[in-house]
Amino acid sequence: MDASRSRRRRAPFLIGLLAILTALPVGYFLFLHEAPAPAPVSMPAPAPKVSTPPPAPEPPRLVELKLQEIRGTVEVRRGGGEWRGASVGEALRASDAVRTLAGSYAVLIGGEAVEVRMEPGTEVTVAELTDTLSRLLLGKGMTTMRVRSSSGAPHALELTATGSDAVARSQGGAFTVSNNGAGTVALATLEGETTLSGQQRSVVVLAGQQSVVRPGQAPSAPAPIPASLLLKVNWPDRPRRQILISGQTEPGTQVLANGEGVLPDAQGRFSFPLTLKEGSNPVRVQVRSVGGLRQEEQRALQVDTTPPKAVTVDPGLWNDPAPPPP
Structure with missing residues:
Protein backbone atom coordinates (compact mmCIF):
# COMPACT_ATOMS: atom_id res chain seq x y z
CA MET A 1 0.00 0.00 0.00
CA ASP A 2 2.85 2.32 0.86
CA ALA A 3 4.59 1.29 -2.32
CA SER A 4 1.65 2.19 -4.57
CA ARG A 5 1.24 5.43 -2.71
CA SER A 6 4.96 6.16 -3.27
CA ARG A 7 4.65 5.42 -6.97
CA ARG A 8 1.72 7.79 -7.26
CA ARG A 9 3.82 10.53 -5.66
CA ARG A 10 6.75 9.98 -8.01
CA ALA A 11 4.58 10.00 -11.08
CA PRO A 12 3.94 13.81 -11.14
CA PHE A 13 7.61 14.40 -10.52
CA LEU A 14 8.64 12.22 -13.40
CA ILE A 15 6.05 13.78 -15.68
CA GLY A 16 7.32 17.30 -14.75
CA LEU A 17 10.91 16.28 -15.23
CA LEU A 18 10.06 14.86 -18.62
CA ALA A 19 8.26 18.07 -19.57
CA ILE A 20 11.25 20.13 -18.52
CA LEU A 21 13.67 17.97 -20.49
CA THR A 22 11.40 18.17 -23.49
CA ALA A 23 11.12 21.97 -23.22
CA LEU A 24 14.87 22.57 -22.99
CA PRO A 25 15.63 22.02 -26.69
CA VAL A 26 12.58 24.05 -27.70
CA GLY A 27 13.62 26.99 -25.43
CA TYR A 28 17.17 26.81 -26.63
CA PHE A 29 16.01 26.90 -30.19
CA LEU A 30 13.57 29.73 -29.54
CA PHE A 31 15.62 31.98 -27.24
CA LEU A 32 19.29 31.11 -27.29
CA HIS A 33 19.97 29.76 -30.74
CA GLU A 34 20.93 32.45 -33.28
CA ALA A 35 19.24 32.07 -36.54
CA PRO A 36 21.66 31.67 -39.43
CA ALA A 37 22.36 34.82 -41.38
CA PRO A 38 20.22 35.07 -44.46
CA ALA A 39 21.97 34.22 -47.61
CA PRO A 40 23.02 37.36 -49.48
CA VAL A 41 20.71 38.28 -52.24
CA SER A 42 22.67 38.77 -55.43
CA MET A 43 21.67 42.05 -57.09
CA PRO A 44 21.80 42.26 -60.84
CA ALA A 45 24.96 43.91 -62.10
CA PRO A 46 24.41 47.50 -63.24
CA ALA A 47 24.27 47.97 -66.94
CA PRO A 48 27.49 49.39 -68.36
CA LYS A 49 27.32 53.12 -69.07
CA VAL A 50 27.40 53.93 -72.73
CA SER A 51 29.01 57.34 -73.30
CA THR A 52 27.09 59.24 -75.94
CA PRO A 53 29.38 61.50 -77.94
CA PRO A 54 28.27 65.12 -78.06
CA PRO A 55 26.51 66.05 -81.25
CA ALA A 56 28.85 67.25 -83.94
CA PRO A 57 28.65 71.00 -84.55
CA GLU A 58 26.84 71.95 -87.68
CA PRO A 59 29.24 73.00 -90.43
CA PRO A 60 29.07 76.69 -91.32
CA ARG A 61 26.53 77.43 -93.98
CA LEU A 62 27.83 78.87 -97.23
CA VAL A 63 26.44 82.28 -98.07
CA GLU A 64 26.94 84.84 -100.83
CA ILE A 225 43.10 110.50 -88.15
CA PRO A 226 44.66 113.85 -89.17
CA ALA A 227 42.52 116.92 -89.76
CA SER A 228 44.05 117.73 -93.18
CA LEU A 229 45.42 115.89 -96.19
CA LEU A 230 48.53 116.75 -98.16
CA LEU A 231 48.31 117.20 -101.93
CA LYS A 232 50.96 118.87 -104.07
CA VAL A 233 50.87 118.63 -107.87
CA ASN A 234 53.77 119.65 -110.13
CA TRP A 235 52.08 121.23 -113.13
CA PRO A 236 54.09 121.74 -116.37
CA ASP A 237 54.88 125.31 -117.36
CA ARG A 238 54.70 124.67 -121.13
CA PRO A 239 52.41 121.72 -121.82
CA ARG A 240 53.21 119.53 -124.81
CA ARG A 241 51.13 116.82 -126.42
CA GLN A 242 52.79 114.20 -124.16
CA ILE A 243 53.47 115.19 -120.57
CA LEU A 244 54.19 113.59 -117.20
CA ILE A 245 52.50 115.01 -114.11
CA SER A 246 53.88 114.18 -110.69
CA GLY A 247 52.92 114.97 -107.11
CA GLN A 248 53.05 114.15 -103.43
CA THR A 249 50.40 113.00 -100.94
CA GLU A 250 50.18 110.92 -97.76
CA PRO A 251 51.16 107.21 -97.87
CA GLY A 252 48.16 104.93 -98.32
CA THR A 253 46.07 107.63 -100.01
CA GLN A 254 44.01 106.91 -103.11
CA VAL A 255 44.90 109.11 -106.09
CA LEU A 256 42.63 109.70 -109.09
CA ALA A 257 43.64 111.58 -112.22
CA ASN A 258 40.54 112.51 -114.24
CA GLY A 259 38.82 109.56 -112.54
CA GLU A 260 41.56 107.03 -113.34
CA GLY A 261 43.36 105.39 -110.43
CA VAL A 262 47.01 106.28 -109.90
CA LEU A 263 49.07 104.18 -107.48
CA PRO A 264 51.32 106.22 -105.16
CA ASP A 265 54.45 104.61 -103.72
CA ALA A 266 55.23 103.90 -100.07
CA GLN A 267 56.15 107.59 -99.50
CA GLY A 268 53.00 108.91 -101.19
CA ARG A 269 54.75 110.07 -104.38
CA PHE A 270 52.86 109.59 -107.64
CA SER A 271 53.17 110.34 -111.34
CA PHE A 272 51.11 109.66 -114.44
CA PRO A 273 51.46 110.36 -118.16
CA LEU A 274 48.90 112.37 -120.10
CA THR A 275 48.22 112.78 -123.77
CA LEU A 276 46.81 116.25 -124.44
CA LYS A 277 44.90 117.59 -127.39
CA GLU A 278 45.15 120.90 -129.08
CA GLY A 279 43.56 123.64 -127.05
CA SER A 280 42.34 123.50 -123.46
CA ASN A 281 42.74 120.29 -121.47
CA PRO A 282 41.10 120.21 -118.03
CA VAL A 283 43.03 117.97 -115.63
CA ARG A 284 41.72 117.11 -112.18
CA VAL A 285 43.78 115.33 -109.50
CA GLN A 286 41.85 114.02 -106.48
CA VAL A 287 43.10 112.27 -103.36
CA ARG A 288 41.14 110.53 -100.62
CA SER A 289 42.52 109.12 -97.39
CA VAL A 290 41.26 106.08 -95.49
CA GLY A 291 40.12 108.52 -92.82
CA GLY A 292 37.64 110.09 -95.26
CA LEU A 293 39.63 113.26 -96.00
CA ARG A 294 39.52 114.61 -99.56
CA GLN A 295 41.64 117.08 -101.48
CA GLU A 296 41.91 118.07 -105.14
CA GLU A 297 43.70 120.32 -107.59
CA GLN A 298 42.71 121.10 -111.18
CA ARG A 299 44.14 123.02 -114.10
CA ALA A 300 43.22 123.71 -117.68
CA LEU A 301 46.40 122.97 -119.63
CA GLN A 302 46.66 124.88 -122.90
CA VAL A 303 48.34 123.26 -125.85
CA ASP A 304 49.08 125.35 -128.94
CA THR A 305 51.24 123.71 -131.58
CA THR A 306 50.36 125.98 -134.52
CA PRO A 307 53.49 127.58 -135.94
CA PRO A 308 53.71 131.37 -135.84
CA LYS A 309 52.32 133.10 -138.87
CA ALA A 310 54.85 134.07 -141.53
CA VAL A 311 55.84 137.72 -141.41
CA THR A 312 55.52 139.53 -144.76
CA VAL A 313 58.26 142.09 -145.24
CA ASP A 314 58.07 144.88 -147.85
CA PRO A 315 61.05 144.37 -150.14
CA GLY A 316 61.58 148.10 -150.38
CA LEU A 317 61.97 148.34 -146.65
CA TRP A 318 65.64 147.40 -146.93
CA ASN A 319 66.38 149.77 -149.91
CA ASP A 320 67.99 153.12 -149.41
CA PRO A 321 65.39 155.81 -149.36
CA ALA A 322 65.07 157.67 -152.65
CA PRO A 323 66.87 160.98 -152.74
CA PRO A 324 64.63 163.95 -152.24
CA PRO A 325 63.56 165.71 -155.38
CA PRO A 326 65.67 168.72 -156.37
Missing part, protein backbone atom coordinates in the same frame (compact mmCIF):
# COMPACT_ATOMS: atom_id res chain seq x y z
CA LEU A 65 27.51 88.50 -101.49
CA LYS A 66 25.07 90.40 -103.68
CA LEU A 67 25.57 93.51 -105.74
CA GLN A 68 23.10 95.92 -104.18
CA GLU A 69 24.12 99.11 -105.99
CA ILE A 70 26.05 99.91 -109.16
CA ARG A 71 27.10 103.25 -110.57
CA GLY A 72 29.07 103.53 -113.77
CA THR A 73 30.97 100.55 -115.13
CA VAL A 74 31.28 97.59 -112.75
CA GLU A 75 32.52 94.17 -113.85
CA VAL A 76 32.55 90.67 -112.35
CA ARG A 77 34.69 87.61 -113.00
CA ARG A 78 33.75 84.02 -112.20
CA GLY A 79 36.75 82.01 -111.02
CA GLY A 80 39.53 82.58 -113.51
CA GLY A 81 37.18 83.56 -116.33
CA GLU A 82 36.87 86.78 -118.26
CA TRP A 83 35.64 90.09 -116.93
CA ARG A 84 32.10 91.03 -117.96
CA GLY A 85 29.54 93.65 -117.04
CA ALA A 86 27.84 93.23 -113.66
CA SER A 87 24.17 93.71 -112.82
CA VAL A 88 22.31 94.66 -109.66
CA GLY A 89 21.24 91.62 -107.63
CA GLU A 90 24.01 89.40 -109.01
CA ALA A 91 25.47 87.01 -106.42
CA LEU A 92 29.17 86.47 -105.76
CA ARG A 93 30.60 83.33 -104.21
CA ALA A 94 34.05 82.03 -103.33
CA SER A 95 36.67 82.70 -106.08
CA ASP A 96 34.50 85.35 -107.77
CA ALA A 97 35.79 88.91 -108.18
CA VAL A 98 34.31 92.36 -108.78
CA ARG A 99 35.94 95.62 -109.87
CA THR A 100 34.93 99.23 -110.39
CA LEU A 101 36.37 101.19 -113.31
CA ALA A 102 37.09 104.92 -113.50
CA GLY A 103 34.29 107.01 -112.03
CA SER A 104 32.38 103.91 -110.91
CA TYR A 105 31.08 102.73 -107.55
CA ALA A 106 29.56 99.54 -106.16
CA VAL A 107 27.95 98.29 -102.94
CA LEU A 108 27.88 94.61 -101.97
CA ILE A 109 25.93 93.12 -99.08
CA GLY A 110 26.09 89.76 -97.33
CA GLY A 111 22.67 89.46 -95.71
CA GLU A 112 22.50 91.49 -92.51
CA ALA A 113 26.15 90.86 -91.60
CA VAL A 114 28.40 92.46 -94.23
CA GLU A 115 28.44 95.61 -96.34
CA VAL A 116 31.23 96.46 -98.80
CA ARG A 117 31.48 99.87 -100.49
CA MET A 118 33.97 100.00 -103.35
CA GLU A 119 35.52 103.27 -104.52
CA PRO A 120 36.48 103.85 -108.20
CA GLY A 121 39.40 101.78 -109.42
CA THR A 122 38.96 99.04 -106.82
CA GLU A 123 39.11 95.25 -107.18
CA VAL A 124 37.85 92.76 -104.58
CA THR A 125 38.00 88.95 -104.73
CA VAL A 126 35.87 86.63 -102.58
CA ALA A 127 38.01 84.06 -100.73
CA GLU A 128 35.50 82.50 -98.30
CA LEU A 129 31.88 83.15 -97.33
CA THR A 130 30.06 81.39 -94.48
CA ASP A 131 27.44 82.46 -91.94
CA THR A 132 30.25 83.13 -89.41
CA LEU A 133 33.13 84.42 -91.55
CA SER A 134 33.60 86.57 -94.65
CA ARG A 135 37.14 86.57 -96.04
CA LEU A 136 37.92 88.93 -98.92
CA LEU A 137 41.01 89.98 -100.89
CA LEU A 138 41.62 93.62 -101.84
CA GLY A 139 43.60 93.64 -105.06
CA LYS A 140 43.98 97.41 -105.32
CA GLY A 141 42.04 100.56 -104.64
CA MET A 142 39.98 101.50 -101.59
CA THR A 143 36.94 99.98 -99.90
CA THR A 144 34.88 100.62 -96.77
CA MET A 145 33.49 97.58 -94.94
CA ARG A 146 30.98 97.09 -92.15
CA VAL A 147 30.35 93.89 -90.20
CA ARG A 148 27.69 93.22 -87.58
CA SER A 149 26.07 90.28 -85.83
CA SER A 150 23.50 88.45 -87.92
CA SER A 151 20.40 87.27 -86.02
CA GLY A 152 22.38 87.39 -82.77
CA ALA A 153 25.22 85.21 -84.08
CA PRO A 154 28.72 86.79 -84.18
CA HIS A 155 30.24 87.36 -87.60
CA ALA A 156 33.89 88.09 -88.47
CA LEU A 157 35.12 90.01 -91.50
CA GLU A 158 38.70 89.39 -92.63
CA LEU A 159 40.44 91.30 -95.41
CA THR A 160 43.82 90.47 -96.95
CA ALA A 161 45.72 92.55 -99.50
CA THR A 162 47.53 91.67 -102.71
CA GLY A 163 51.28 92.31 -102.50
CA SER A 164 51.30 92.43 -98.69
CA ASP A 165 50.93 90.12 -95.71
CA ALA A 166 48.63 92.66 -94.02
CA VAL A 167 45.37 91.28 -92.63
CA ALA A 168 42.50 93.37 -91.24
CA ARG A 169 39.91 91.68 -89.02
CA SER A 170 36.85 93.04 -87.25
CA GLN A 171 33.66 91.90 -85.53
CA GLY A 172 30.94 94.47 -85.23
CA GLY A 173 32.93 97.41 -86.64
CA ALA A 174 33.47 99.54 -89.73
CA PHE A 175 36.79 100.36 -91.40
CA THR A 176 38.30 101.68 -94.64
CA VAL A 177 41.31 100.03 -96.30
CA SER A 178 43.46 101.09 -99.25
CA ASN A 179 46.02 99.02 -101.14
CA ASN A 180 48.44 100.17 -103.83
CA GLY A 181 49.16 96.54 -104.79
CA ALA A 182 52.87 96.97 -104.05
CA GLY A 183 52.95 96.45 -100.29
CA THR A 184 51.49 99.69 -98.90
CA VAL A 185 48.22 99.18 -97.03
CA ALA A 186 46.46 101.84 -94.95
CA LEU A 187 43.54 101.31 -92.59
CA ALA A 188 41.28 103.63 -90.60
CA THR A 189 38.58 102.45 -88.19
CA LEU A 190 35.28 104.30 -88.36
CA GLU A 191 33.29 102.29 -85.79
CA GLY A 192 34.25 99.74 -83.14
CA GLU A 193 37.78 98.39 -83.48
CA THR A 194 39.87 96.60 -86.10
CA THR A 195 42.91 94.37 -85.68
CA LEU A 196 45.59 95.02 -88.31
CA SER A 197 48.37 92.44 -88.63
CA GLY A 198 51.56 92.24 -90.63
CA GLN A 199 55.12 90.92 -90.25
CA GLN A 200 53.99 88.85 -87.20
CA ARG A 201 52.81 91.93 -85.32
CA SER A 202 49.27 93.12 -84.61
CA VAL A 203 47.83 96.44 -83.54
CA VAL A 204 44.28 97.31 -82.49
CA VAL A 205 43.01 100.36 -84.37
CA LEU A 206 40.16 102.02 -82.51
CA ALA A 207 37.48 104.25 -83.99
CA GLY A 208 39.02 107.54 -85.11
CA GLN A 209 42.51 106.03 -85.57
CA GLN A 210 44.53 104.86 -88.55
CA SER A 211 47.60 102.71 -89.24
CA VAL A 212 49.82 102.09 -92.27
CA VAL A 213 51.67 98.94 -93.38
CA ARG A 214 54.62 99.67 -95.67
CA PRO A 215 56.52 97.05 -97.72
CA GLY A 216 58.30 94.61 -95.42
CA GLN A 217 57.24 96.50 -92.28
CA ALA A 218 54.81 95.88 -89.43
CA PRO A 219 51.76 98.11 -88.97
CA SER A 220 52.54 101.56 -87.62
CA ALA A 221 51.32 102.50 -84.16
CA PRO A 222 47.68 103.62 -84.34
CA ALA A 223 47.39 107.41 -84.50
CA PRO A 224 44.42 109.79 -84.66
